[in-house]
Amino acid sequence: MFDLKFECETGNYHTFCPISCVAWLYQKISDSFFLVIGTKTCGYFLQNALGVMIFAEPRYAMAELEEGDISAQLKDYDELKKLCLQIQKNRNPSVLVWIGTCTTEIIKMDLENIALKIETIIGLPILVARANGLDYAFTQGEDTVLSAMVHRCPEYFLPQNQQSSLVVFGSLPSLVSQQLTKELEIQGVNVAGWLPETHYEELPALGSGVYVCGVNPFLSRTATTLMRRRKCQLIGAPFPIGPDGTRAWIEKICQVFNIQPKNLAQRENQIWKNLKEYLSLVKNRSVFFMGDNLLEISLARFLIRCGMIVYEIGIPYLDKRFQASELNLLEKTCNEQGIPMPLIVEKPDNYNQIQRIRALKPDLVITGLAHSNPLEARGIITKWSVEFTFAQIHGFTNVRDILELVTRPLRRNNNLKELGWSELALNNRF
Amino acid sequence: MKLAYWMYAGPAHIGTLRVASSFKNVHTIMHAPLGDDYFNVMRSMLERERDFTPVTASIVDRHVLAKGSQKKVIENISIKDQQEKPDLIVLTPTCTSSILQEDLQNFVKRAKLTTRSDILLADVNHYRVNEIQAADRTLEQIIAFYLDKQSLNCEKTKKPSVNIIGIFTLGFHHQHDFREICRLLKDLNIEINQIIPEKCCVQNLKEILKAWFNIVPYREIGLMAAQYLEKNFQMPYISITPMGLIDTAEWIRQVCHLVENQKTIFNCTNIKQINFEKYIDQQTRFISQAAWFSRSIDAQNLTGKKTLVFGDATHAAAMTKILVREMGINVCCAGTYCQHDADWFREQVQGFCDRILITEDHTQIGNIISQYEPAAIFGTQMERHVGKRLDIPCGVISAPIHIQNFLLSYRPFLGYEGANQIADLIYNSFTLGMEDHLLEIFGGHDVKTVITKELLTDDNLIWQSSAINELQKIPGFVRNRIKRNTEKFARLNQIQKITVEVMYEAKEALAS
Numbered sequence: 001m002f003d004l005k006f007e008c009e010t011g012n013y014h015t016f017c018p019i020s021c022v023a024w025l026y027q028k029i030s031d032s033f034f035l036v037i038g039t040k041t042c043g044y045f046l047q048n049a050l051g052v053m054i055f056a057e058p059r060y061a062m063a064e065l066e067e068g069d070i071s072a073q074l075k076d077y078d079e080l081k082k083l084c085l086q087i088q089k090n091r092n093p094s095v096l097v098w099i100g101t102c103t104t105e106i107i108k109m110d111l112e113n114i115a116l117k118i119e120t121i122i123g124l125p126i127l128v129a130r131a132n133g134l135d136y137a138f139t140q141g142e143d144t145v146l147s148a149m150v151h152r153c154p155e156y157f158l159p160q161n162q163q164s165s166l167v168v169f170g171s172l173p174s175l176v177s178q179q180l181t182k183e184l185e186i187q188g189v190n191v192a193g194w195l196p197e198t199h200y201e202e203l204p205a206l207g208s209g210v211y212v213c214g215v216n217p218f219l220s221r222t223a224t225t226l227m228r229r230r231k232c233q234l235i236g237a238p239f240p241i242g243p244d245g246t247r248a249w250i251e252k253i254c255q256v257f258n259i260q261p262k263n264l265a266q267r268e269n270q271i272w273k274n275l276k277e278y279l280s281l282v283k284n285r286s287v288f289f290m291g292d293n294l295l296e297i298s299l300a301r302f303l304i305r306c307g308m309i310v311y312e313i314g315i316p317y318l319d320k321r322f323q324a325s326e327l328n329l330l331e332k333t334c335n336e337q338g339i340p341m342p343l344i345v346e347k348p349d350n351y352n353q354i355q356r357i358r359a360l361k362p363d364l365v366i367t368g369l370a371h372s373n374p375l376e377a378r379g380i381i382t383k384w385s386v387e388f389t390f391a392q393i394h395g396f397t398n399v400r401d402i403l404e405l406v407t408r409p410l411r412r413n414n415n416l417k418e419l420g421w422s423e424l425a426l427n428n429r430f
Numbered sequence: 431m432k433l434a435y436w437m438y439a440g441p442a443h444i445g446t447l448r449v450a451s452s453f454k455n456v457h458t459i460m461h462a463p464l465g466d467d468y469f470n471v472m473r474s475m476l477e478r479e480r481d482f483t484p485v486t487a488s489i490v491d492r493h494v495l496a497k498g499s500q501k502k503v504i505e506n507i508s509i510k511d512q513q514e515k516p517d518l519i520v521l522t523p524t525c526t527s528s529i530l531q532e533d534l535q536n537f538v539k540r541a542k543l544t545t546r547s548d549i550l551l552a553d554v555n556h557y558r559v560n561e562i563q564a565a566d567r568t569l570e571q572i573i574a575f576y577l578d579k580q581s582l583n584c585e586k587t588k589k590p591s592v593n594i595i596g597i598f599t600l601g602f603h604h605q606h607d608f609r610e611i612c613r614l615l616k617d618l619n620i621e622i623n624q625i626i627p628e629k630c631c632v633q634n635l636k637e638i639l640k641a642w643f644n645i646v647p648y649r650e651i652g653l654m655a656a657q658y659l660e661k662n663f664q665m666p667y668i669s670i671t672p673m674g675l676i677d678t679a680e681w682i683r684q685v686c687h688l689v690e691n692q693k694t695i696f697n698c699t700n701i702k703q704i705n706f707e708k709y710i711d712q713q714t715r716f717i718s719q720a721a722w723f724s725r726s727i728d729a730q731n732l733t734g735k736k737t738l739v740f741g742d743a744t745h746a747a748a749m750t751k752i753l754v755r756e757m758g759i760n761v762c763c764a765g766t767y768c769q770h771d772a773d774w775f776r777e778q779v780q781g782f783c784d785r786i787l788i789t790e791d792h793t794q795i796g797n798i799i800s801q802y803e804p805a806a807i808f809g810t811q812m813e814r815h816v817g818k819r820l821d822i823p824c825g826v827i828s829a830p831i832h833i834q835n836f837l838l839s840y841r842p843f844l845g846y847e848g849a850n851q852i853a854d855l856i857y858n859s860f861t862l863g864m865e866d867h868l869l870e871i872f873g874g875h876d877v878k879t880v881i882t883k884e885l886l887t888d889d890n891l892i893w894q895s896s897a898i899n900e901l902q903k904i905p906g907f908v909r910n911r912i913k914r915n916t917e918k919f920a921r922l923n924q925i926q927k928i929t930v931e932v933m934y935e936a937k938e939a940l941a942s
Contacts, residue, residue: 012489014467015465016465017466039556040440043434044437045468061433064432066431066557082431087433106495106526106530133464134463134490134491137465369474369475372474374482426480
């Protein structure tokens with residue numbers, strides 16, 4: 001299908017545990033409470049990864065499993081009921097989300113059934129999402145939560161005028177989802193709702209006759225659930241990351257609704273024009289994605305359009321069907337820019353990647369924090385990948401933010417380069 | 431199951447990883463699901479480490495659940511053996527993988543057949559011990575492994591020498607403390623034989639026995655190793671922490687007595703005895719400024735100020751004693767989260783504080799802080815944040831810590847320079863004495879309206895405008911406390927409307 005090259009390595013790579021999705025989801029869904037059912041390890045990760053958020057009385061907590069829970073001396077049902085009642089009393093949320101972890105998988109705790117029972121007793125909806133490190137990486141955690149949420153959306157009934165409705169899925173900061181809604185409105189496409197909304201009660205109606213479109217590349221499970229369980233029609237589009245992606249995303253949606261987009265090319269060109277100063281910094285520079293958050297294909301496609309050369313796109317998991325349009329656009333972009341296709345490496349091996357980085361000496365490595373400082377010490381410029389998940393990067397308005405992130409290390413090193421200390425590791429194997 | 435938002439000590443494998451990756455050329459393989467290698471981020475970020483953290487995961491995924499790890503762990507061990515050529519590979523289970531009950535010991539045995547490096551399985555139970563206990567145990571385990579293995583050379587060094595046990599990665603000010611201990615030992619004419627585990631080579635561990643005795647600066651980690659060495663190789667150890675002037679002096683005395691003692695045992699009587707009392711006196715009165723500082727009139731204002739101390743056993747106990755004995759400050763509550771060491775802690779702080787608190791629950795400490803309203807807190811990052819919410823200053827004296835506690839400049843907590851640093855920390859945590867008085871006299875710097883952040887809920891109390899005006903005259907840093915106290919008083923006496931008179935009554939009631 002593509003001329004792109006795909007490879008699969010050992011899966012020995014560094015990424016965040018998918019339970020980290022509570023960090024942005026509890027903020028997005030403001031009347032929710034997330035309960036992570038796991039061990040000290042899960043708690044320690046959240047505590048350290050979320051840093052200062054911990055101190056702000058977050059709406060999430062750990063249900064920490066003790067030896068009695070593991071050896072089934074304590075009844076899961078009683079224990080969970082006790083904790084949920086406590087949360088209900090202290091925080092009174094509109095929805096509880098249970099995050100299943102590796103441990104609940106291994107001891108085969110039947111969360112779905114227990115949730116059903118407890119839900120009826122305490123009169124509070126309980127969603128179960130198995131966001132564990134056995135099956136998923138980092139942002140895929142959000143995918144598991146949203147696909148659990150799909151089941152709770154109200155039923156959609158086709159209105160008299162037979163007009164289809166559009167629901168957009170993917171958790172974005174409210175400001176960004178409003179911006180995207182506006183962009184579509186300008187074209188005459190009305191967004192009936194977002195999954196998720198800022199309140200649990202506002203979940204959009206779903207059913208046949210509803211078109212759905214994703215904003216993030218890691219939502220393949222949610223897309224499948226929407227299609228199979230709620231009979232929605234999926235609009236497969238590239239993702240609205242970068243002006244090229246945003247334009248392609250809007251065009252695809254317009255096409256489905258039989259609308260001729262207006263002024264879209266103009267809008268895109270204007271955005272590119274505004275980026276001039278950044279583009280001169282990145283042009284002809286090379287990038288290496290080590291891969292940890294599934295945004296890699298979209299970001300690489302955008303950076304290639306910016307004039308960069310991408311050596312390798314590492315990615316934890318690639319759903320070729322869900323990302324088909326994005327992969328198409330990537331290929332098209334490479335051809336138009338006249339640069340070789342990057343190698344796409346699924347389940348990468350970080351050790352091998354470091355050997356390749358050593359050989360290729362890219363101008364920029366986009367990687368997790370575990371490798372950033374060691375690479376910097378060897379004179380390799382890095383950008384911390386997790387920032388792309390937390391920054392606002394979607395739509396026309398936020399393109400500048402992506403390039404701000406990408407060029408920050410380049411600009412910093414431009415400022416410091418006269419000093420001649422770019423390599424600071426003793427054991428300099430690079 | 432228990433509801434938890436925050437923990438003071440991490441899971442067991444973190445302790446194992448901290449010890450193992452402190453050694454030179456030791457690689458750790460975690461038997462863990464994807465995402466459990468968060469330790470690498472901590473080390474790379476907090477320590478600003480320039481090298482790749484020698485920790486990899488042998489990933490537990492669905493296939494492992496279905497079929498067992500089978501060859502996967504062994505393969506990962508031999509791949510690392512070839513790639514990195516480490517001296518030792520430590521295999522550690524995690525909370526998750528330990529439930530699988532795979533025979534990891536057997537994997538270790540089988541991997542040994544094909545690798546050139548030594549291999550060891552970390553012996554820690556993830557549901558019974560925490561980070562601190564696991565680190566202690568792993569250190570003992572690695573030392574014992576190499577001492578059992580080698581043909582042992584028990585010949586002692588000619589000059590008195592010691593091993594320092596328990597300096598390692600992600601420790602609270604460990605690097606600075608280590609330098610300070612070295613300085614003290616150099617002054618006392620004692621050589622350092624080995625530092626364990628930081629940058630120590632496992633192949634050299636047999637040299638441990640050349641030292642005359644061992645020094646364990648922090649009792650959380652290193653004590654088990656020291657006890658093992660005492661039991662099996664008759665090496666005595668000193669586990670007192672040289673923190674604060676009094677304990678530093680005591681530490682020096684014990685070290686010197688032990689040297690004398692060992693001299694006679696080893697027949698090294700030709701080594702001249704140093705006059706350590708003279709040294710202590712000199713250092714205390716003239717080199718360190720802390721003793722003079724606490725006598726200077728500026729420090730008078732600290733007399734009887736109320737503080738609360740919380741942290742690991744070593745730091746919380748030492749800090750409590752410094753505040754009370756060396757500064758004349760009142761400690762209303764001293765606590766630790768090291769529940770496994772509770773008895774020792776109680777014994778140490780008994781008589782120095784009004785209340786002893788042993789807990790791992792941060793909300794309990796938060797409540798006690800808001801109840802006592804101390805003038806300053808000395809605790810961990812968690813207490814610092816509680817202090818922020820209550821407008822109470824906090825000096826951080828113990829892990830858990832953030833990146834800002836990994837300082838670039840020289841900041842020991844131990845020894846004579848440490849005493850200076852602690853004195854500064856204590857002094858700067860309180861509002862400066864003169865400022866305190868001036869604020870009281872002139873009614874504060876700011877004329878902003880009353881800040882409403884507080885822990886207690888406001889249940890329909892009405893503040894009369896004259897009372898609000900009066901409240902605004904009170905210096906900003908005590909205003910909230912006065913407001914809370916007044917409201918507490920009003921609630922107790924069922925007063926709805928707070929007038930200026932009620933405020934005064936509340937103050938009087940509090941004073942009595």
